[in-house]
Amino acid sequence: MGIKQPFEKIVEDHGTTVLRVCRVLLAGPDADDAWSETFLAALRAYPGLPETANIQAWLVTIGHRKAIDVLRARRRHPVPVGELPEAPTTLGVPGTGDSDLWQAVRGLPDKQRHAVAYHYVAGLPYAEIAGILGGTTEAARRAAADGIRNLRKNYPGGAPS
Amino acid sequence: MNEHNDLFTTPPDPGTLARLHRRLEQAAEREGLLDVAYRTVDSPVGPLLLAATPRGLVRVAYDVEDHDRVLETLAGRLSPRVLRAPSRLDAAARELGEYFAGRRRAFDLPLDLSMSRGFRLLVQQYLPSIGYGQTRSYGEVADLVGHPKAVRAVGTACATNPLPVVVPCHRVIRGDGTPGRYAGGPAAKTTLLNLEAAA
Numbered sequence: 001m002g003i004k005q006p007f008e009k010i011v012e013d014h015g016t017t018v019l020r021v022c023r024v025l026l027a028g029p030d031a032d033d034a035w036s037e038t039f040l041a042a043l044r045a046y047p048g049l050p051e052t053a054n055i056q057a058w059l060v061t062i063g064h065r066k067a068i069d070v071l072r073a074r075r076r077h078p079v080p081v082g083e084l085p086e087a088p089t090t091l092g093v094p095g096t097g098d099s100d101l102w103q104a105v106r107g108l109p110d111k112q113r114h115a116v117a118y119h120y121v122a123g124l125p126y127a128e129i130a131g132i133l134g135g136t137t138e139a140a141r142r143a144a145a146d147g148i149r150n151l152r153k154n155y156p157g158g159a160p161s
Numbered sequence: 162m163n164e165h166n167d168l169f170t171t172p173p174d175p176g177t178l179a180r181l182h183r184r185l186e187q188a189a190e191r192e193g194l195l196d197v198a199y200r201t202v203d204s205p206v207g208p209l210l211l212a213a214t215p216r217g218l219v220r221v222a223y224d225v226e227d228h229d230r231v232l233e234t235l236a237g238r239l240s241p242r243v244l245r246a247p248s249r250l251d252a253a254a255r256e257l258g259e260y261f262a263g264r265r266r267a268f269d270l271p272l273d274l275s276m277s278r279g280f281r282l283l284v285q286q287y288l289p290s291i292g293y294g295q296t297r298s299y300g301e302v303a304d305l306v307g308h309p310k311a312v313r314a315v316g317t318a319c320a321t322n323p324l325p326v327v328v329p330c331h332r333v334i335r336g337d338g339t340p341g342r343y344a345g346g347p348a349a350k351t352t353l354l355n356l357e358a359a360a
Binding site: 003005007016019032035043046047 | 173177178181182184185188189192194197199232233235236237240241242243244245
């Protein structure tokens with residue numbers, strides 16, 4: 001009989017990566033909301049998860065749907081601010097002065113941004129990413145490559161090689 | 162590793178993750194998904210793991226029992242929805258603090274006894290009637306629960322008590338007056354007996 005890890009271990013092992021992924025997809029408090037929704041949904045579904053499942057891919061799949069939900073809610077109810085406030089202490093990656101790069105990443109077309117996040121941040125293979133985004137493995141690979149090329153163009157030196 | 166790869170791998174600040182964790186604890190409790198909440202407390206007998214279901218305190222574990230393994234067992238036996246969520250254990254932590262300070266003689270906490278069955282459960286349900294500062298021998302307890310020949314089984318029931326300290330298996334000692342087996346080790350048992358004798 002396989003034994004399932006306490007859920008706390010899942011949060012411990014994957015909380016950081018999921019937060020990084022959320023921050024590539026969404027800014028500031030929206031990323032926090034997506035993280036919270038992701039882990040709450042994961043906690044709910046966890047007892048039924050097959051023991052052989054790839055936990056990271058499972059979490060990223062949930063996170064992908066939650067990030068899209070948060071984005072849709074945001075588009076339906078846009079927050080009326082003239083200029084988005086810069087808050088480098090809590091948003092983006094603290095202490096590295098990289099908000100330009102994060103903005104460049106978030107400025108990518110959806111599919112490229114997702115592919116970049118899931119491959120370069122979550123470390124998922126393209127076959128898993130294709131399962132999340134739909135389409136072929138080759139299309140997922142191409143979206144990530146296009147995303148990185150766009151990043152290099154818009155933010156020289158700022159993309160993984 | 163070049164500079165931009167770091168940007169994709171730099172850990173978020175721990176404060177943010179701690180805040181998000183607290184938010185998850187609260188949401189899980191609100192949604193009825195917090196099947197097992199746990200925390201640790203420091204004590205004169207070392208760090209103690211405290212775990213509770215919505216019904217009550219379900220496990221107290223000594224460091225020597227290996228807290229990670231205890232949590233894995235709870236995940237397997239009760240539910241894998243196990244989360245570090247201290248607030249459900251506030252009352253238990255407070256009462257244990259009072260007990261170790263010599264200011265509490267009995268615990269007033271809802272208990273979840275679902276980790277025990279049969280004869281062990283019978284013995285463990287009897288144990289709280291041994292008063293603070295008193296002791297009984299394994300043989301006496303066997304008599305008192307109506308199974309005078311089950312002395313060894315009483316020993317096993319005490320050694321496998323899922324709620325040590327709170328359910329006072331430390332008050333059951335050998336017939337010759339020596340402490341006998343204990344989940345937290347013989348030194349912890351002696352510490353508790355001395356604490357109660359002094360208060």
